[in-house]
Amino acid sequence: MDLGNRTPSMKRIDSHYDVPEGVDIRGRYDEEFAKILTRDALKFVADLQREFRSHVKYALECRREAKKRYNEGALPGFDPATRRIREGEWVCASVPPAVSDRKVEITGPVDRKMVINALNSGAKVFMADFEDALSPSWENLMRGQVNLKDAVAGTISFNDKSRNKVYKLNDQTAKLFVRPRGWHLPEAHILIDGEPATGCLVDFGLYFYHNHATFRANQGAGFGPFFYLPKMENSREARIWNNVFERAEKVAGIERGSIRATVLIETLPAVFQMDEILYELRDHSVGLNCGRWDYIFSYVKTFQAHPDRLLPDRILVGMTQHFMKSYSDLLIRTCHKRGVHAMGGMAAQIPVKDDPVANDAAMELVRKDKLREVVAGHDGTWAAHPGLIPACMEIFNTNMGNVPNQIKTMKREDAANLTEQDLLQIPRGTRSMDGLRLNTRVGIQYVAAWLTGSGSVPLYNLMEDAATAEISRVQNWQWIKYGVELNGDGLGVKVNKELFGRVVEEEMARIEKEVGKEKFKKGMYKEACKFFTKQCTSPILDDFLTLDAYNHIVMHHPRGLSNL
Template sequence: MDYTQKTATKTTFEFPDGVRIRGRIEDGYEKILSKEALQFVADLQRTFGDRVSYNMACRKEQQARYNKGELPGFDPSTKAIREGDWICSATPKVVADRRVEITGPVERKMIINALNSGAKVFMSDFEDCLCPTWDNIVRGHINLKDAVEGTITYEDKARNRTYKLNDKIAVLFVRPRGWHLPEAHIEIDGQPATGCLVDFGLYFYHNHATFRLKNGGSGPFFYLPKMEHSREAALWNAIFEHAQDALGVPRGSIKATVLIETLPAVFQMHEILYELREHSIGLNCGRWDYIFSYIKTFQAHSNRLVPDRVQVGMTQHFMKSYSELLIQTCHKRGVHAMGGMAAQIPIKDDPQANEAASALVQADKLREVKAGHDGTWAAHPGLISVIADVFDKNMKQPNQINLKREDVKVSEEDLLEVPKGVRTLEGLRLNTRVGIQYLAAWLTGMGSVPLYNLMEDAATVEISRVQNWQWIHYEAILDGEVVPMKVTCELASRILDEEMARIQREVGMEHFKSGRYEEAQRMFGRQCTAQSLDDFLTLDVYKSILQFHSNPVTSSDM
């Protein structure tokens, strides 16, 4: 059956005590929402829910200290961990070579194309690349189960083409949602479930045996997003151990790469690896979210205004320092140091522009491999051969973990240096234009959106709105204007209207009317001009995509 289309409900469900499904149940959902799988998720929630809440409270307390002037830094109490000689457990052979990885949402066609792309790894994403509608989540798990089993196909009737897996495919990784996101369509003991526990629990329960069978007894493999402290890594480690014990899987089988995409986490990299040392296979430079986190961390620091986001690249001192420290840390602990995303997509109707974009990608990846990264990310299959060629020429072995980068000396000041550049009216316009268009797509269920020859995800709209908020909040002076211009609420409102008019011209009236652009404009404008900064935009807009079924089924109904 092709689960890309909704069908009428025909299956009778039986759910565990205390579990309530508030999303509509379609035919085929029984493949994922079995009583046993939901019981496993409920057990995770009941065992670890309080620790999740505690970690979220710790984040708020720490942000309050930053707002009072405290700066992030290395923790003196864990100096022994940073200076110790310990290493992580051995990396499985199946993922020893990760020179190019592709990322994308858990959509059926995307999964097939990504696994067939020639990349070493495909990171299937329930987080920034996916709008977490109920259908997207459940169908995503159906798609991944079929992919692990090797049965996944997709019928493209418009093109009269069937997509299926090649004989040789990428190794599958899964990124669950961050700790902060709920899954409101599943209630456990009267409370919404934690999104990452749902994502991890359903995937691990259904796929651990088949995945390990096909990958030499290793795995499953995960990417873990948006950590801010090693206590969060300790929580993931406890979840892994609990899940492995519950299903009779040997401890240490699960392997995970942690994305270092928050400013506080860069000071905790050794500690994060230490907490996950039986399960860790590396760290990754989540660079767009890292810039978002830099602004968010320093939201109360008027002396740390960031220039146009397009100027905040990896050659900025604080970004270069972050990348090199990550490489040094990972290689000291015997694991992969993964580079950042190449978000470019092929420009089919402009060969010259496409060649220029390809040159930028090659230069970025050459920088990464020369610095010591063991692999990197791409957002589009069309970039895989370009990136692989750069790594093949400069990294003859599967990885370069043996390159210890002992020459790297990074201080707290290096990691906190304010990026250099200018703040421009065009930067404000670009943030606004991209933010509205991404949100409009997200509200219709799309989490990975091509905009202006880049594949954008939630990290883009987050950095766009926090940068606008920062400039408005502190009335930043824009560079390059004949008459000095402050970024005020009034200016931001005018830009919102002008960019909406431009979007309407670019997308066409028919598409504009059928989309949710006006709603997106209101949401983006509200976020940018709020008195206080929300931690995550997606938390605010999540309620706009909830679709509760009027007659939810619980165990008491059976």
């Protein structure tokens, strides 16, 4: 929306956000949001932005330089300059007792009902997600901050009038971790000194400012706040986070190391920097996580100029592929050597209602995946749906016994011999027309949901988020760019823009049939189709689908205006 425009849905109000010097809020005014966007909280965020924005910009420039090297034929690998860190005998700070047991973690967006259900789910941890599971609209972000503040205070409730049911917290709840956005995403509704704020500093800053004292007052030292850190590519980016944490602790007057974080290893370059990342965060770390879906996406993105590294159908790129198993094994060894948790990946399956056979098949896939993780040495795992928690918990409890984690018992010294070649081995499998169709169908439907405010979407018995949608996008792009021959169906046809155009047209008809004409008409499926098609056929691969899509959900409001 143009700053000079007022739509009929807007109404003049007397209130506006009380902002410190140099800060401009261009998001809609709301009394609940104003309790989050206080003058002091905004000053805290602005101070973080001013202190670290040059470091963030440099880190992103280093990403671009690395991409250029990979596009010119280089391969990622272990850095000889940091060999002393990899071979050193240092360890991270001890894991706080409050989160020593993380056998099963549930993840999801920060909408109010989800927060309550996830905290009540029986999982050990709930990761409240401002990133891949959230469409970062102003409404979603600010309501998410309100919801988490109420959750930390223990006062959160939700009245579901359609079901005539009130949701509130149980006496025993999961421990709360928060995932802010990645370094690359801006927050266009908050300008600091005339430029958009860094999204993750907004997410972290507002949450920390409003909740760190409540954590300590209600639960004592060692109870957080806890975070998950996404999308890092090297230890330089981890150093920025460590400095942010130290700065926040100093301003709040709390002990160094009060903030703890788990880093998602979900980019290919980061797998070669796991020791270095933990070293930078050693006073603030509680481990690493196998962010498997983004990791697959990153493999394609890193090798976008390497036609010899084409992926098979996305459903075939699982943890049994050698490069994926090597990544998991090395992560376990690295974490346990440094005294912190090695967390497993997401079970994306969801319970299948009204189809016992399909539901049993889905649950069996979950059980096999979780058994693989616990036997390999992971200390815990992720699930996307509360219905998976009991099965996941049973497998980890049965195979781990009474111990809260496997840090001391599963050292995985066998993984010490893993090489760069192990971590880069080309995945095997067929590329099929069905794979192209599924990518297209899932990608379009996810983008349509994202543009209308939903970042976590159940599709075809799986929970799709931005990471899985990214795989669909970049795989289509890769196949089109290099004219892949589809060999899984015995057709021997090559993928090109013309074939893809026909697939898009046919899959749009299928989507309309599946969702119904009325929903299709009201949804943003046509807009999503244009956007996703453009992303798949662009001569140059965009780094992130969500970075481009973000421009479509930014809503600037003049001061003193509100949608009513």
